[in-house]
Amino acid sequence: xxxxxxxxxxxxxxxYRLQTEWxxxxxxxxxxxxxxxxxxxxxLFTDSSVGALxxxxxxxxxxxxxxxxxxxxxxxxxxxxxxxxxxxxxxGFWAMMVMMVSGALFLLAEPGSGVWWAxxxxxxxxxxxxxxxxxxxxxxxxxxxxxxxxxxxxxxLFYSLLGGTSLTLFLxxxxxxxxxxxxxxxxxxxxxxxVTNLIVVILYLLSMTNGTAAAKESLRLLLKGSFxxxxxxxAIGVGLVFTLFMxxxxxxxxxxxxxxxxxxxxxxxxxxxxxxxxxAGVYAPVLGKLTL
Amino acid sequence: xxxxxxxxxKRCVGCQACTIACKxxxxxxxxxxxxxxxxxxxxxxxIVKKKFVPVLCNHCQDAPCxxxxxxxxxxxxxxxxxxxxxxxxxxxxxxxxxxxYKNRVFLKKGAxxxxxxxxxxxxxxxxxKYPKWQEGTVVKCTFCVERVDQGLDPSxxxxxxxxxxxxxxxxxxxxxxxxxxxxxxxxxxxxxNNTEPSVYYLE
Numbered sequence: 001x002x003x004x005x006x007x008x009x010x011x012x013x014x015x016y017r018l019q020t021e022w023x024x025x026x027x028x029x030x031x032x033x034x035x036x037x038x039x040x041x042x043x044l045f046t047d048s049s050v051g052a053l054x055x056x057x058x059x060x061x062x063x064x065x066x067x068x069x070x071x072x073x074x075x076x077x078x079x080x081x082x083x084x085x086x087x088x089x090x091x092g093f094w095a096m097m098v099m100m101v102s103g104a105l106f107l108l109a110e111p112g113s114g115v116w117w118a119x120x121x122x123x124x125x126x127x128x129x130x131x132x133x134x135x136x137x138x139x140x141x142x143x144x145x146x147x148x149x150x151x152x153x154x155x156x157l158f159y160s161l162l163g164g165t166s167l168t169l170f171l172x173x174x175x176x177x178x179x180x181x182x183x184x185x186x187x188x189x190x191x192x193x194x195v196t197n198l199i200v201v202i203l204y205l206l207s208m209t210n211g212t213a214a215a216k217e218s219l220r221l222l223l224k225g226s227f228x229x230x231x232x233x234x235a236i237g238v239g240l241v242f243t244l245f246m247x248x249x250x251x252x253x254x255x256x257x258x259x260x261x262x263x264x265x266x267x268x269x270x271x272x273x274x275x276x277x278x279x280a281g282v283y284a285p286v287l288g289k290l291t292l
Numbered sequence: 293x294x295x296x297x298x299x300x301x302k303r304c305v306g307c308q309a310c311t312i313a314c315k316x317x318x319x320x321x322x323x324x325x326x327x328x329x330x331x332x333x334x335x336x337x338x339i340v341k342k343k344f345v346p347v348l349c350n351h352c353q354d355a356p357c358x359x360x361x362x363x364x365x366x367x368x369x370x371x372x373x374x375x376x377x378x379x380x381x382x383x384x385x386x387x388x389x390x391x392x393y394k395n396r397v398f399l400k401k402g403a404x405x406x407x408x409x410x411x412x413x414x415x416x417x418x419x420x421k422y423p424k425w426q427e428g429t430v431v432k433c434t435f436c437v438e439r440v441d442q443g444l445d446p447s448x449x450x451x452x453x454x455x456x457x458x459x460x461x462x463x464x465x466x467x468x469x470x471x472x473x474x475x476x477x478x479x480x481x482x483x484x485n486n487t488e489p490s491v492y493y494l495e
Contacts, residue, residue: 005332014345073382074382081362082364087359089360281389283394286347290334292334292335
């Protein structure tokens with residue numbers, strides 16, 4: 001369908017319509033879920049119990065809190081566990097619950113014991129699901145072509161790992177935890193993930209150029225429309241380019257202040273890229289071109 | 293039985309009588325519309341014509357809203373009607389986002405506190421109708437399920453002065469809706485989404 005119709009609001013006119021329901025709070029929930037799960041996964045990799053604890057708390061308080069604030073009927077939140085067979089919301093909720101329980105067991109159990117190993121594996125798998133399920137949730141909306149792509153879970157995974165790596169470096173540089181691998185290795189991993197994320201974002205946007213008219217309208221909004229300033233400055237400029245520049249040319253050698261700045265810039269970019277992807281979601285008109 | 297609707301765009305005059313009938317039947321709060329008629333331009337300049345496109349929940353047979361609902365609040369009946377159990381809805385709006393036709397409405401906090409005339413005063417009609425809704429939940433067209441269960445047509449169908457909306461059993465090849473779809477080449481909105489809508493349009 002060629003884009004011959006306007007972008008409209010709630011007026012009684014046929015056209016492309018913006019997605020408006022999932023915005024600030026859902027973006028916050030996705031953001032906290034990804035960085036918390038990423039930090040937890042990185043903590044398993046670097047053997048940092050403080051990192052694992054902080055990761056769990058970010059998911060529980062940040063993600064859980066944002067979801068509860070967003071729900072129309074938060075007192076019924078438990079009902080969202082009902083249908084994991086078909087609903088990614090339910091699957092994500094289940095993964096989050098199991099991650100909390102197994103993560104707590106992992107932190108409390110005797111290191112090296114059977115319970116410790118089992119809890120570590122279960123918590124790791126469920127943290128991975130928490131990191132990527134947002135992508136599947138958005139991908140499962142046939143209505144919004146910008147989200148309905150297999151690249152969305154990939155984007156979520158890489159952003160989650162990047163957020164986790166940045167936060168691990170932050171905790172290490174501020175003396176809040178120790179890790180079993182070299183800090184320079186973590187720093188190099190962050191640079192690799194920043195480059196990877198930049199490539200994945202570019203590929204994501206390129207894939208939209210071959211999409212439907214609604215996908216192209218979303219792309220126009222992101223790259224040339226009302227969301228373009230925030231996209232270029234916050235999501236790409238601060239979140240990836242500035243972070244990459246700082247991490248590559250200064251990095252951990254710059255001390256805790258620089259690492260804090262890199263982490264902050266990374267997190268700002270992380271929040272805004274998904275917030276903008278949510279906001280730029282466009283529905284196609286109900287009917288295509290009508291005949292005379 | 294597979295209940296569905298056929299909308300004849302040639303007949304629709306854009307009077308919005310269906311919109312008003314729906315609001316009257318359902319007693320929805322201000323700003324909440326289960327059906328409405330959109331203006332759309334057909335053709336290209338200089339040969340153009342204004343057409344009217346009534347929209348409502350399509351009661352899809354493979355409804356994304358049913359799939360994505362985490363609580364089972366949105367269900368599909370055997371006769372094809374997609375309904376929302378407001379007692380089960382948590383207001384996550386996954387269904388709202390997943391609906392390709394954007395035909396769901398979220399009742400925000402406070403939506404049922406003020407009527408059409410403001411000032412926290414509600415008319416007897418609003419007082420009678422509002423208790424069936426719940427704030428913080430998602431609502432949508434039910435094809436006037438209470439009327440359908442009594443063997444009546446949905447309110448919008450009954451009201452349409454141009455006979456542009458026809459309601460019936462899509463699974464019966466001899467029903468008026470099936471014959472119209474067959475004879476006039478009725479088509480579903482956005483078939484590329486594979487949601488199998490129960491609403492067909494005729495041009």
